[in-house]
Amino acid sequence: MKRVYVNEEWCLGCHLCEYNCAFANSGMRDMVSALKDKKIFPRIHVEGDDKITFAVSCRHCTDPLCIKSCIAGAISKKDGVVRIDRNKCVGCLTCVLVCPYGALTPGEDGIMQKCELCLENACGKPACVTGCPNKAIVYEERSKTV
């Protein structure tokens, strides 16, 4: 299955992926009205310091701890994609407590949201990848071994 992978050597730390993510999931047509003067709540986050930067989003693990741990049964997997039913989530953050990748953050309303690879929004494929100026984030098939 295709997933989002990050080549940290190529990451510029520009945070464009965060903006593209927030826009793609805003449901709005115009980036300016979607994001201007607003605090954004993207589903991908750039971590790092002044030397190293890299973007982190859901790994869509083979054996996702978040699904097994969700107290509301709000997280499930369909066609390999780990999804959250925001209608069922109560914002207890147990998924944040168990995700070993630190990949999950709540939305503006305190309810969890997560990368679902932009498959259900207007983008149809990950907006973070499409908009990455240095191709540091890619969307491809990779195996379990290095």
Add this chain to the structure above:
Amino acid sequence: MKRYVIIGNGTAAVGCVEGIRSIDKAGEITVVSEEKHSVYSRPLISYYLEGKTDLERMKYRGDTFYEDNGCRVIYGKRAASIDPEKKQIVLDDGTPLCYDALCVATGSRPFVPPFEGLQTVENKFPFMTLDDALGLERVLTKQSRVLIVGAGLIGLKCAEGIRDRVKSITVCDLADRVLSSILDVDCAAVVQRHLEENGIRFLLGDTAVRFDKATARMKSGKTVDFDILVLAVGVRANTELVKNAGGDVNRGILINTKCETSLPFVWAAGDCTEGFDASFGGTRVIAILPNAYMQGHTAGGNMAGDCAVFDNAIPMNSIGFFGLHMMTAGAYDGEMTEERSENAVKRFFIKDNLLKGFILIGETERAGIYTSMIREKTQLDTIDFAFARKNASNLIYSQKIRRQKFGNEV
């Protein structure tokens, strides 16, 4: 065709069904459900009273779960006994059910100390099941004065859930602090202050010794008048079925890391069990939802012939009250090191180059990075732990480890 029987219909049972079906798509699965509800999320009962969810959204699985997984559910019946020789259980109405593999997922029940005069109290409720919450909801009004006995997770979540629907809430506990099972003295003080600022009154180091209708006489000599009493002193694992069948039990049904009991062809999962705690290094009851699912899934896989092992269970809780969030995990064993800021406390417990446990209050971002250090027994000298204390970040790993985590399928 293999016959599977699961006693219980909670999270562990769902884990068990999904574990079985990950291996065996055809075997017969029978679920014995004492509650007359399809599986729902028990930890959400306080969110229900708070209006943050409803009965429909509390369903832990979709309406077609049992049908999709080929399960027969027997509602409103209790298992009365297990006969491991005959590989049969008998229900409370006398119906026998034969099994090739049995999972005991009977959960726990509220522990109610023998309070003098408790029978004179009209409105009293435990706070564990959906029916408890619905019963409480039927009697509470804006004029209700509520006394909650027990300042643990259950009692305090109940307090949060009903605060805006009642006149006053008093919480008493024999312990000298709130959440004594997951917080140390200093952290409990921070949380207690926050709860008090949100209108909850506490009587700690004190408990009711006698009830006289709507009055509680406390150990300290004080009296508390109330309209509704919530009993949240603690829970006890339902171990009797396995014990009476000759299986090994302690505070819970003893299971190994394959979730096998000491009885042949009998597995157990969830709050009724006592299994290995990887942070503490011995067996204990870890009555939390993630553990129930993971044990259930492990048991189910093994019942269907897999050789699954669940050997990194640890206690862990993520819980918030009135906007203050906290996360705790593992054992508070070893040397304590602390990071404090204006709105947050983080305490880490370190022993033998390993993170054994933590308490985070007010700052919980990416806490799973800490949890994984405990579960995966990360040697702290292989990561930048000095940085990690301040920031849960993937920057603490070497580039090689990061490439494994983010450059490969995981």
